[in-house]
Amino acid sequence: MPQKYTVxxxxxxxxxxxxxxxxxxxxxxxxxxxxxxxxxxxxxxENKNPLKNTEWKLVNFVDVANNTNKTPEPNSEMCYILKxxxxxxxxxxxxxxxxxxxxxxxxxKTSSISITRxxxxxxxxxxxxxxxxKSLNTVDKYMIDNNILKLYYDDNKNCLEFKRR
Numbered sequence: 001m002p003q004k005y006t007v008x009x010x011x012x013x014x015x016x017x018x019x020x021x022x023x024x025x026x027x028x029x030x031x032x033x034x035x036x037x038x039x040x041x042x043x044x045x046e047n048k049n050p051l052k053n054t055e056w057k058l059v060n061f062v063d064v065a066n067n068t069n070k071t072p073e074p075n076s077e078m079c080y081i082l083k084x085x086x087x088x089x090x091x092x093x094x095x096x097x098x099x100x101x102x103x104x105x106x107x108x109k110t111s112s113i114s115i116t117r118x119x120x121x122x123x124x125x126x127x128x129x130x131x132x133x134k135s136l137n138t139v140d141k142y143m144i145d146n147n148i149l150k151l152y153y154d155d156n157k158n159c160l161e162f163k164r165r
Contacts, residue, residue, distance in 0.1 A: 049106055051113075051142070053086040056149050056162035058132065065157045073127035080132055082149075082162060091115065093136060096129030098122060106142070113142045113151065135160055 058080035100120035141152040147164040
């Protein structure tokens with residue numbers, strides 16, 4: 001014999017099913033939201049600082065306006081090194097005869113960079129040492145292409161061209 005349900009009983013079943021549907025829908029929407037947030041975090045990882053934990057050797061002073069290059073003097077593997085440290089926003093630099101430490105800020109979206117608090121002495125600088133340090137203190141834009149780093153200064157009229165080490 002088939003069981004007969006009262007209208008009130010069927011209404012209660014309908015209300016419970018509706019509640020369960022709303023709970024399930026809420027869980028699905030929450031899960032979709034979590035994926036969207038995690039997807040956003042992934043994009044931030046792609047935009048990480050490309051200079052962090054890299055080391056560069058200056059190979060040219062470039063006069064962009066006149067399309068000329070000048071090899072830094074003295075031309076030694078020990079001179080004109082720029083290293084962006086792994087932690088924080090710190091860097092070290094070696095000029096012709098001195099060591100420097102500083103900080104930098106970088107904006108990946110606009111390719112802007114600013115080197116600040118570059119401290120060290122300029123005692124006994126030779127060759128292009130003073131020009132190198134002065135240029136580092138005024139850079140405002142960067143570009144990386146095929147293991148070449150270009151740091152622009154003087155309203156993009158000049159740049160320091162480095163090769164990755």
